[in-house]
Amino acid sequence: MTDIKKGLAGVYVDYTAISKVNPETNSLLYRGYPVQELAATQPFEAVAYLLWHGGLPTDDELAALRATERAHRGLAPEVKAAIDLLPTGAHPMDEIRTAVSVIGATETAGITNVLDAVGTPAENLERSVRLFAALPAIVAYGQRRRRGLDPVEPRDDLDYSANLLWLTFGEEPDPVVVDAVNRSMILYAEHSFNASTFTARVVTSTLSDLYSAVVAAIGALKGPLHGGANEAVLHILNEIGDAANVVPWLDEALGQKRKIMGFGHRVYKRGDSRVPTMKAALDMLIAHYDRPDVAELYETLEREFVSRKGIYPNLDYPSGPAYNLIGFDVLTFTPLFVASRITGWTAHIIEQQSANALIRPLSEYNGPDERHVPGYVADAAALAVADRPEESAG
Numbered sequence: 001m002t003d004i005k006k007g008l009a010g011v012y013v014d015y016t017a018i019s020k021v022n023p024e025t026n027s028l029l030y031r032g033y034p035v036q037e038l039a040a041t042q043p044f045e046a047v048a049y050l051l052w053h054g055g056l057p058t059d060d061e062l063a064a065l066r067a068t069e070r071a072h073r074g075l076a077p078e079v080k081a082a083i084d085l086l087p088t089g090a091h092p093m094d095e096i097r098t099a100v101s102v103i104g105a106t107e108t109a110g111i112t113n114v115l116d117a118v119g120t121p122a123e124n125l126e127r128s129v130r131l132f133a134a135l136p137a138i139v140a141y142g143q144r145r146r147r148g149l150d151p152v153e154p155r156d157d158l159d160y161s162a163n164l165l166w167l168t169f170g171e172e173p174d175p176v177v178v179d180a181v182n183r184s185m186i187l188y189a190e191h192s193f194n195a196s197t198f199t200a201r202v203v204t205s206t207l208s209d210l211y212s213a214v215v216a217a218i219g220a221l222k223g224p225l226h227g228g229a230n231e232a233v234l235h236i237l238n239e240i241g242d243a244a245n246v247v248p249w250l251d252e253a254l255g256q257k258r259k260i261m262g263f264g265h266r267v268y269k270r271g272d273s274r275v276p277t278m279k280a281a282l283d284m285l286i287a288h289y290d291r292p293d294v295a296e297l298y299e300t301l302e303r304e305f306v307s308r309k310g311i312y313p314n315l316d317y318p319s320g321p322a323y324n325l326i327g328f329d330v331l332t333f334t335p336l337f338v339a340s341r342i343t344g345w346t347a348h349i350i351e352q353q354s355a356n357a358l359i360r361p362l363s364e365y366n367g368p369d370e371r372h373v374p375g376y377v378a379d380a381a382a383l384a385v386a387d388r389p390e391e392s393a394g
């Protein structure tokens, strides 16, 4: 009997030096640093540098990364034109997927030999920084377009998180809000072999290019069992409406065997290491916007669900209401995750390229027994193939 590992649960498929998720100690390390320490002390640009290079940047290295990032912040005309071709009702994850495809096709134009598309590590690092720089304008434009607003020009005097807010809202961002966004970007940046990162590594393993891997990862992240859960959390909170409705709502939802979005995790079974840091950021926003009702609903649902099911919140649970308080459209939440996770994805793409093996698992066939097309008469070539030793797996 073949031992099938459905969903690859519990299976180690490779090494990584980028991050360590430890459910036993409930910890997450990026290149050895606890993520909580990074969120409390670093700008997101420094964490991006850490993920790509393996160490925190010196002042000069950070200044150089920031200079490149600021030089590539603009919304490229061909990207804007491609987004404008999409219906305004298109999901922004589809806009971003399209935008990255356009950037990839533009940047790799002229490469006529598929063997050259994969790029050198240095080229892929440059491509990664440019995508990292470009994404805030793309995410922000999606939200502004849905609101009938023109894009705003990026600001060279603002760091990454402040500029993201500026591009979205066109207003001087408040430092409390900038701090919360910076922390959320750091917390979302990287999480070992999660589904979207693994998708990026599968695509990379075929020697395809970085953009194709990122486009595929965006598709994987969109699903509500993964990144789409931060959007889904808000739908649930809106459906419940008020803390007083939690108990009857949960009775009904659990009676219908609904999954409660923002709870549960494939690896962490005793709570997500990132939640306390993001909950603290949410609390800062709740105080800033004076919205104790948000805390009441959040905490009541958490308390009730955990006491009934013993399943804890994941990072999407505090991130959803935090982004909502800031004023991001609910549809923009998962795109914000993309803007952050681009750092982790691209670090993994480069790591996969450095020690590549084609990722191709096996499946146990459970379809119909061999049968034949009526009237088919095997020719000599087919008979010769049939004579080869049998392969056991599909």
Ligand SMILES: CC(=O)SCCNC(=O)CCNC(=O)[C@H](O)C(C)(C)COP(=O)(O)OP(=O)(O)OC[C@H]1O[C@@H](n2cnc3c(N)ncnc32)[C@H](O)[C@@H]1OP(=O)(O)O
Pocket: 007, 224, 225, 226, 227, 229, 258, 259, 260, 261, 262, 263, 264, 265, 266, 267, 309, 311, 314, 315, 316
């Ligand atoms: C950033 C991120 O991507 S974090 C994940 C974001 N996703 C979500 O928040 C979606 C909701 N959560 C889930 O669907 C799951 O917890 C997952 C997919 C994240 C992880 O799940 P897995 O490890 O595959 O466990 P699985 O889905 O099999 O759940 C195990 C049991 O717990 C239950 N369960 C797990 N999560 C939930 C939930 N959120 N609500 C209700 N029940 C749940 C399942 O129904 C299942 O019950 P059963 O054994 O009676 O059938």
Ligand SMILES: O=C([O-])CC(=O)C(=O)O
Pocket: 188, 190, 191, 193, 194, 195, 226, 265, 266, 267, 314, 315
């Ligand atoms: O690790 C996972 O399976 C999902 C997750 O939390 C992430 O990608 O941040």
